[in-house]
Amino acid sequence: MSEEILKSLAQLFAIITKQDTGVSESERNYVINSFKKRLNLTTAEQYIALYEEFLKDGENKEEGKKRLTSVKDSVRTLGICRKINKTLTHKQKIVVLVELLELLKTQGAASAQKEEIIDTVSTAFNIDKAEYAVLQTFVLKDDSELFETEEILSINRTSAEDFKGKSRHIMSENMHGNLFFIRVASADMMFLKYSGHDEINLNGLIIAPNTVVLFSQGSTARSLKGGVFYYSDILSQFISESAQIRLSFNVTNLEYRFPNLAIGLRDINISEGSGKLVGIMGASGAGKTTLLNVLAGLETPYKGEVLINGINLHKEKDKIRGIIGYIPQDDLLIEELTVFENLFYSAKLCFRDKSDAELTELVERVLADLGLSQIRNLQVGNPLNKTISGGQRKRVNIALELIREPSVLFVDEPTSGLSSRDSENVMDLLKELTLKGTLIFVVIHQPSSDIYKIFDRMFILDVGGFPIYYGNPVDAITYFKRISQQADSDKGQCQTCGNVNPEQIFNIIEEKVVDEYGNFTPNRKLTPKQWFDSFLSNFQIKKLEDIKDAKVQMLAKPGKFKQALIFATRDIKSKIYNRQYMIINMLEAPLLGFILAFILRYKNNTDHSAYLFRYNENIPAYILMSIVISIFIGLSISAEEIIKDRKILKRETFLNLSRNSYLISKVLILFAFSAIQSFLFVAVGNNILEIQGMFVTYWLMLFTVACFANVTGLIISSAFDTAITVYILVPLLLIPQMILSGAIFSFDKINDSIRSVDKVPVVADLMASRWAYEAIAVAQYRDNDYQQLKLENNKENLFQLEQKENITNYHIVYVLPEIRERIEYIKENFGSVEDSVVRKCETDLELVKYELQKLSFVTKFPDELKLLKYGSFTVFKGNDLLTHLAKLEMFFQKTFNETQKRKEDLLSKAEKAGQNLNKIKDNTFNESLSDLVRNATAKKRILNAGGYLAPKLDYVYFAPVKVEGKYDYRAHFFAPVKQFAGIYFNTYYFNVSVIWISTLLLYLVLYFDWLRKLLDFLGKLNFLKK
Amino acid sequence: MKKFIFTGILLLLAGVSNSQFKTADCVAKLNGFTFLKTYKLDNPSKESEFSYVFSKDNSYIIIICSKDGNPSESSVSLFDANKNMLASSYDEANKRHYYALAYNCKATGMYYMKFKFDKPSGDCSSVLAFKR
Amino acid sequence: MKKVILFSVLLAAMSCGSGNQSNDAVIGGDSSTVDTASSNSVVLPQDAVEGIVKTIPSPIETSVIIKKAGGEYNKAILNPTENSKNYSSSFKKALNLGVYGADLGYINIYEKNKESLYYLQSVKELADGLNIGQFFDFETIKRMAGSSKNADSLLNITTDNFNQINDYLFQKNRSDQSVLILLGGWIEGLNIMCETAIKSKNPKLYEKIGEQKIVIDQLVLVISSFESDANIRELSMGMKEMQKIFEKVEITYTYKESKMEIVDGIPTIVDKSESKVNISESQVLEIAKITKDLRDKIVK
Structure with a gap:
């Protein structure tokens, strides 16, 4: 209490006590005790002296002026009270008021004047009249009246049935006398009063009977005979009506x-x-x-x-x-959103049926309850970058749970x-x-x-x-002290200050044994x-x-679709607010596109003065790098997504929200980013390198690949706990994609155990990059304006003509001579007895038969030859084969010549029609890519792939050479079509679909969290081994 | 050394050609001559005739190669535009087959080369070259 | 994008009616560019064409003659390799394959091996475009071109390659292309000779130019067989124009019996006959001009 208050108190005491007949002995004693209770001896005496002085002031007046005095006193009282109002808290005012009322009691009967003054005080203190009335009754009236007051709690031996009074009542078996409690709701304070012969121990101190004592939070009142009354229990008696x-x-x-x-x-x-x-x-x-x-x-x-x-x-x-609500120690807030938004979206996920307006109201209410209204529009930020204080953060975290009540x-x-x-x-x-x-x-x-x-x-x-x-x-402390046989074990809290020391508990629990030298041992x-x-x-x-x-009360959570929408809105908002994130994400792709395309824009200047797309040798590399960049960016933007949300997800498990909705919202947002990023990348890169007319081709594939990487990134994000682990994994995911893309290392020149003569290795089929690279390369080669040249009335374009030309030429130059050679060999050696020769003849014959049968669409391979076995081979049969072969040779030759003519026709007519073929070719056709997809540098142009012949050149013109079954999708690299289920598909679309199907499968892995489960399982194995 | 390389390369190049007989050996005999044409003589029962426009002031040589390196299987005779015979690689008088015939040309015009097989089952080819 | 139709289905559709059809001896008969107003030219049978083609002297001889006559190496008169990208039709490709072949010979004779690499590249491109690239083993050739020691071998190899190509094209019923290659080579050779002759005013070169009269007669004969193709016909017309100019050139031939000697173990004919060419400078200029025009049209 401050000086001012004490002074005011002294004054008030003086005014009251000198009323009527002046101060009585008991009154004076009361005042003296009151001061002594609060202060040390010296200070107490100071104020007692002050009190005496105030008394003298009043007493010096004449008797006759009593009336006037009381008016003057009232005015003075008011003045003092006003001063007190400014400095005392409500709680303190109540205490003062109680003090004054107690003063009245000492006299026995309270005089009207004194009562009046105290009334004035109470009014001046702005204390509710009803409350004051109850308080007055509590302090001044005796037991019988207290029993009749509803707002008072009485505790005695009377049983519940026998109790006839109006007050609240608790029975305490062994109690003597009556214990009364009152609660001043406005100040959230309780007082007690005891009348009887029992000893009531309040927090270790015995209280005097018939005195009003403050019953503070955490206090315990004990009767000697056994009843224990805890603060919270008493409190619950007073507020038992509310929200039960x-x-x-x-x-x-x-x-x-x-x-x-x-x-x-x-x-x-x-x-x-x-x-x-x-x-x-x-x-x-x-x-x-x-x-x-x-x-x-x-x-x-x-x-x-x-x-x-x-x-x-x-x-x-x-x-x-x-x-159930759960508030972990960690922060569960979305840093980029404001306080309001954090709560709003959380609420939205809990209440399906509330409209946005209702939710807003709810959130505002909670914010007000927690005193957070002023900061509602501040961005939460992270704990290091304080936008709101630590305490406020904690309260927001609590608010998140409170919304759900x-x-x-x-x-x-x-x-x-x-x-x-x-x-x-x-x-x-x-x-x-x-x-x-x-x-x-x-x-x-x-x-x-x-x-x-x-x-x-x-x-x-x-x-x-x-x-x-x-x-x-508080009892804990006494308990532990008792068990450890400490002195003053009955004292839970400090008598004078009311402090408890929880540390004591642990000191006792963990007390160590002292050895003979007085040192602490590690043993408890x-x-x-x-x-x-x-x-x-x-x-x-x-x-x-x-x-x-x-x-x-169950949660009415919104439907799955709506959940996804909410997740998405929340996520998008939080991303957009994070400017750094948005800028980097949006700029990354086009910037890389620029760097890549700029560096790769090779003019090939020795021959040509201006940059020509046709002669840029880096185009295949550009395609590869675009794919790699897409995968990389796709992985990195998704890698941390789920990790970031982990704490929030944990909390939201209580809400039983749909994991699917969450994942889908994440996936769709990432896909949207991927779409924008690939768009920007292609817009920049393709333009710098002057790749004409292929925008959608590149964009669609890079977008597809990025989405694939997105889902992959989400999987690892979901399976691992720290971002670091994820980033360490990224090279492991990325490098195999580069190695097995087919772009850096030719599939013809890798380890035999994975290599296949005429098909892409299966292990490469697992790489999205391989599908993407092939698709773009084939599409770029085949679908550009030059290759698509055709005459109006004609159905064939240049690509198709060249395809026919090249395939027939391949037969003329390689296949048929190869077959011829083998037939000749068999003819010469079929009588041989040497093992190796016989074997060669046999395999050669099978090969010949197979290949000739394959060409049956030209002219039917006679059955008798088809079924010819090596054992029954004769020269005549050999000649029959050669004759059949000659027919094929003639057919192919004729077709070749015709096709070449038609191609000539197309080209010359196009030129005559005004098209500058050279310019078109310069702008849309790339020589290096052509060399790549046609395998122009191959030395061996035809290979025996094991019973059949496979071309090693002009890959982009040949359909898959040997199809093992209806569902054998495998083909050589750069095949223009793929076979599956009996249908031939355009490679580009086939490949795009393959990657999307893989993405879908990966989504399932993500949804079921198989990777994490696998890791857990492996972890468990280790433990069990122990 | 040059011959070796040259031979080797020709062997490589012959990969796609249908000739059974390699002209490599033939060409190996060229020394200081620049190769012009090859003539395949794969029909032993007939005489083969080829024509070429020889230019004046050029020295030409026609080399015959047979499988076993023996020139005695065939011969070549050179005729001018009017079909006058100028010479032959077969010396009637001495019954000697030469493996080559050289011609220092002074008159530009069409010339004819006739190849004959003396032994019916020969397998030869011929190379025409000129001196630089 | 439309789906790519299965190749074999397409081919099968194409192949109806095939099988035992004998191949057309008439080349160019199924071309879609048949012009009804064809000239009165004789169409030669395959064998004859082949025979004539083999008769035509190789442009190498031309280059050797030029060098012997003291002509200076002039790169500018050759067809620049950059032009190769302009040739999209087989007509152009075949002609210029011959042109570059001649250029290659010229470069080789003058032992400018550095240049030969570029020309080899162009030759490869065009050969590939005509689906006859398999005849050139470019790896080896390029390696050889790198060193001057192998100049001779290089020349021989490329000559042999061209010969093989000719054989192949005849075999495969593509003799028109063979003729075009030949023609291209000859025209380029003539052009080089004309340019050099005019510059050096060397009478020996004039003579050589005149001697081409013999050759051009053969060429016109053979190319007329292919006039059903519009492009070739245009070319043929040009050649006939040139032929007319050559008609004015006189070649006299005196026959004397030759002597045979054995030189280095080889029977050597010492020619006593002689041919003489009567050609004036203005005629040379005329020929040069028309040659250049024709040649430029080819290499543009």
Whole structure:
């Protein structure tokens, strides 16, 4: 109390006491005691002196001027009160008021004047009239009247049935006399008064009967005969009407084990109803957070059960989802969004049926309740870049849960890292929630005295998951002191200051044995098990009955589609607000496109003066790098996505939201980014390199590849816990794509064990890059304006003519001579007895038959020759074969010549029609690409692929040479068509589809989280081996 | 050394040609002459005739190569535009077959070369070259 | 984008009516550019064409003659290799294959091996475009071109290649292309000779030019067989124009019996006959001009 107040108090005392007949002895004593109670002796005497002085002032007046004096006194009273109003808090004013009322009592009968003055005081203090009336009754009236006052709580031996009074009543068996409590709601204060012969011990001090004493938070009143009255219990009597949720939370014989089967928690038994604030404390590593997680349903117990209103939390999760709230220690906020937005979207995910306006109202209300209204539009930011303070952050985190109004709330270290004032604010908040009926479990570490006393119950764990205390917080201290046989063990809190010291508990628990030299050994005096045993023997937990019929409020979560929409909106907003992110993401692709295309824009200047697309030797490399860049960017923008959201996801498991919706929203956003990025990339790159008319071709494929990479990135993001692991994986994913794309290392020149003579190796078929590269290369070669030249009345374009030309030429120059050679060889050697020769003849014959049969569409291969066996080979048969061969030769020759003529025709007519063929070719046809897809540098142009002949040139003109079955999709690299299920598909579209199908499959892997499960499984294997 | 390389290369190049007989050996005998044409003599029962426009002031040589290197299987005779015979690689008088016939041309015009097989089952080819 | 039709289906459709059809001896009969107003030219049978083609002297001889006559190497008169990208039709490709072949010979004779690489490249391009690239083993040739020691071998190899190509084209019923190659080579050779002759005013070169009269008669004969193709017909017309000018050139031939000697173990004919060419400078200029025109049209 400040000087001013004391002075005012002295004045008030003086004014009152000198009324009527002047100050009486008892009054004076009261005043003196009052001061002495509050101050040290010296100061007390100072103010007593002051009081005396004020008294003298009044007394000096004449008797006759009494009336005038009282008016003057009233005015002075008012003046003092006004001064006090400015400096005292409401709580303090109530205390003063009570003090003044007590003063009245000393006299016996209160005089009207004195009462009047105090009335004035109360009015001046702005105290509610009704409240004041009750207070007055409480202080001044005697027991009989108190029993008749509704707002008062009386406790005595009378049973409930026998009690006839109007006040609230609790029966206490062994109590003597009557104990009364009153609550001043406006100040959130309680007072008690006792009349009787019993000894009432308040926080360790015996109170005088018939005095009004403040019953502060965390206080405990004990009657000598046995009744214990805790603050929270008394409080709940006064506010039992408001928001009563019928709730039972019972934990029975709970045991929890870690994955390696070490025991984490044992023999946990808890029983709580609604509206309680339960603290969980313990030494480091005792298992506090584990306990919280098990109780919240995040972890599954090894033994025992958690029943909420009779429903098993772990086995019947779905029935009680939505009534549990969980606030972890970490931040769950989306940094880029504002406080309001964070809450808004969270709310949207909980309430399907509320409109945006209703949700806004709800959010505003919660914000107001938590005192966060001023910061509603501030970006949350991250804990390092403080936009809002730590305490505010914590409150926003709490707000997220409060919107849902859960019935049971689990909070993990809400005060860690906060200033003491912020800590108290947060705890007050939680306390208020319990007043509304929520059951709250809080893991708390090193609480201050005030915070410690806020708790209704305390649950203490020792190392190894042993419960060693469960009960009233302040009593814990006495208990531990008692067990450890300490002196003053009956004193829970400090007498004078009311402080408790929770540290004491741990000091006692962990007290170490002292050796003979007086040094501390590492051994504890009492082991956890021993504490546990002591706990068991000293306490019995009363089980609450399971409330089975209570209706539990379930969440009305929005439908899957709407969820996806909400996720997406939230995600997009948070991304857009993050300017750095947006800028980098949007610029990355076109910038890389620019760098790549700029460097690769090779003029090939020795021959030509201007840049010509046709002679740029880097085009194939450009295609490859575009694909690699797309994969890389695709991976990197998605790699961190799920990791970033991990904490938020954890929280949202309580809301039972659809994982599919979440994933789809993520995927679609990433796809949108990919689409934009590939668009920009192609727009820049293709333009610099002057690739004409291929925009959609490039864009579609690069977009497809990027989407593939996106989903891959999401998979690893979902399977691993840190971003670092993911980024280390990126080379592992990217490099094989480069190696097996077919662009750097030819599929003809790799390790024999994976190489195939005429088909792309299967292992390369697993690489998206291989499909993409082939598709773009083939499309670029075939679909450009030059190759697509054709005459109006003609159906064939240049590509098709050249295709025919090249294929017939291939037959003329390579296939038929090869067949001829083999026939000749057989003719010459079929009589031989040498093994190797015979073998060669046999295989040659099979080859010849196969190839001739294949060319049956030209002229039918006679059956007798088809079935010719080596054993029955004769020269005549050989000549028959040669004759048949000659027919084929003639056909192909003729076709070749015709085709060449038609091609000549096309070219010359096109020229005559005014098209500058050269220019078209220069702008749209690339020589290096042509060499690539036609394998122009091959030395061997035809190969025996094992029973059949395969071309090693002009890849882009040949359909797949040998198809093993209807579903054999395999072909050589750069094939223009692919076969599947009997249909031939355009390579470009086929390849695009393959990648999309793979992406879809990967999505399934993502959805079922198979990678993470695989890793977990592998992890478990290791453990079990031990 | 040059001959070796040249021979080797010709062997390589002969990969696609249908001739059974390689002209490499023939050409190997060219020394200081520049190769012009090859004539395949694969029909032993007939005489083969080829024509070429020889230019004046050029020295030409016609070399006959047979499979076993023996010139005695065939001969070549040179005729001018009017079909006057100028010379032959076969010396009647001495019954000697020469493997080549050289001609220092002084009159530009069409000339005819007739190849004859003395032994019916020969396998020869011929090379025409000129001196630089 | 339309789907690519299966190749064999297409081919099968194309092949209806094939099989035992004998191949047309008439070349150019199924060309879609048949012009009804064809000239009165005799169409020679295959064998004759082949025979004549083989008769035509190689442009190498021309280059050797020029060099012997003291002509200076002049790169500018050759067809630049950049032009190769302009030849899209087989007509142009074949002609210029011959042109570059002649240029290659010229370069080789003058031992400018550095240049030969570029020309080899162009030759390869055109040969590939005509689907006869398999006759050139370019890896080896390029390697040889790198060193001057192999100049002779290089020349021989390329000559042999061209010979093989000719054989192949005849075999494959593509004799028109063979003729075009030949023609291209000859015209280029003549052009080189004319340019050099005019510059050096060397009478020996004038004589050589005149001697081409013998050759051009053969060429016109053979090319007339292919006039059904519009492009070739145009060319043939040009050749006939040139032929007219050559008609004014007189070649006299005196026959004397030759002597045979054995030189180095080889029977050597010492020619006593002689041919003389009567050609004036103005005639040379005329020929040069028309040659250049024709040649420029080919290489444009």
